[in-house]
Amino acid sequence: MAEFGGGEPIRQRWMPARRTIGKPDEMACYLACAPLDASVTGLVRVAGSRWEIEECFQSAANECGLDQYEVRRYVG
Structure with missing residues (x-):
């Protein structure tokens, strides 16, 4: 399906799918x-x-402790 910008299509929509060798039944x-x-x-x-x-962002968050950081705000 092409996306239109005025009268001419300028972009196209894709739906890539991937699977791993270890789990061929699961697709992302x-x-x-x-x-x-x-x-x-x-x-x-x-x-x-x-x-x-x-994966890099997730590793950095884990190393900094941000994966367990929670902020709660109680407005009076």
Whole structure:
């Protein structure tokens, strides 16, 4: 499905899915919006980068103790 910007389509919606070798029955899917000239190879490369970045953020939060940090605010 193409996304329109005025009269001409400028982007295309994709739904990449991935699965791991260890768990071939489980699939992870997400939506992506890419330029019309995007290739499957490019989308796979970007998707792989996304997972690496997410893991880095999670590791950093764990090391700083932010994974257990909670803030509660009681307004009187």
